[in-house]
Amino acid sequence: MTLPTNHPDVKTGKIGLLLVNLGTPDDPSTSSVRRYLKEFLSDRRVVNIPRLIWLPILHGIILNTRPKRSAAAYKKIWREDDNESPLRYFTAQQSHQMALKWPDLVVDYAMRYGNPSLSEKMAAMTKQGCDRILVVPLYPQYSAATNASVSDAVFDYLKAQMWQPTIRIAHPWYRHPAYIGALAAQVQAHLATVTDEPDKILLSFHGLPKESLPKGDPYYCHCQVTGRLLAEALGWPTDRVLISFQSRFGPAKWLQPYTSDTFEALPAQGVKNLLVLTPGFATDCLETLEEIGMEGVETFKEAGGEHCTLLPCLNDSELGMAMLEAVLTDELAGWYTPEQGL
Incomplete structure (x- = not known):
């Protein structure tokens, strides 16, 4: 033309x-x-x-x-x-x-x-x-x-x-087979490098105010689906793959359980070896590297935990x-x- x-x-x-x-x-x-x-x-x-x-x-x-x-x-x-x-x-x-x-x-x-x-x-x-x-x-x-x-x-x-x-x-893509498969493959690759399997896997998602759920935000449900599907992909019982919520801000109640409280409570429940993922984050950031990788790991060990490993986000990895x-x-x-x- x-x-x-x-x-x-x-x-x-x-x-x-x-x-x-x-x-x-x-x-x-x-x-x-x-x-x-x-x-x-x-x-x-x-x-x-x-x-x-x-x-x-x-x-x-x-x-x-x-x-x-x-x-x-x-x-x-x-x-x-x-x-x-x-x-x-x-x-x-x-x-x-x-x-x-x-x-x-x-x-x-x-x-x-x-x-x-x-x-x-x-x-x-x-x-x-x-x-x-x-x-x-x-x-x-x-x-x-x-x-x-x-x-x-x-x-x-x-x-x-x-x-x-x-x-x-x-x-x-909280339930997309490629996403669940990538998370499972990342966990399995890590497990192949250690002699002692973790007692639990903790999936820490960013938190939201608790009122978001009754107002219709599906975020809490999406996180639960991701956790359930990952447990199924790994062949682990769902009570071995835990979900918590981090980064709460202000005095209002947020989605629970809180990640910080979970780190403190798990050692007393017999969890000494913990593997942590942050699957709600597409890339590593302040909330994953500092809040979880530094503060969270320290909290877990101070509460009596022995080993706490944070896997990186999927980032630009092959997976x-x-x-x-x-x-x-x-x-x-x-x-x-x-x-x-x-």
Whole structure:
């Protein structure tokens, strides 16, 4: 088709694949952490408290006290060689690996909070000619505080666009056979390297306020399904694969049992050898490496536990990338297949 000579240069016909993770400070300084927490904790999906009550607390107390403590924690896990947070490093690696696997697509990554921003990456994909974009919230289990927040940001961006690309939001993969299989294979590979099997496996998921469940958020149920299916895949009884919830914040009751309480209680119940996974996180981050890998392990041992091993998140491992490829192949059906191309 011949276009008029004065037709604007508009690129079309490409498919974008945008991986979206939660977010991270740009560096482990107090000021950078404060900027990140301000954006994160201002999201109504994250903190569902009336603004007249919450904003004075956020700006008057939390942003004046928490950033310094969080910055100290980030410094413990910061990747000095890359000058990068683990979360952004591994998300970038996942994006890079998917781009190598599927060179026909425009593949990139964004953060819901912080940099690179979701709107920035959506605009860049559109400019490159993507008129179809698969947005992939990197959360295996759906929650309004994570998946829905990503959708909110995507459609807030689209509201300002005259020509909107067609959008798909990837379905959570909490029960996808490739995801359960990758978790089981990771556990089995670890067990093959040890002489004593763990007494229990603890699956620690990020917590949510307890009120989220009766309000209709399926997150708690998704976590339970993941735990049950993993136990079945391993051939273990369900009471040997435990589920707990970490990272609670504020005075309200959150989903239970709490991971911190579980670490304290298990040794008294005869659990001396514990294997821990954090399957709700697609990449390692502050909550996995510092909260569980450092604080949690220390709590368990101080309570009388002897051995506590934290397996890394699937990250950009061979298992993790094969899992993502299988999940996203399903999500791209009708748009793109690796064998047939566009």
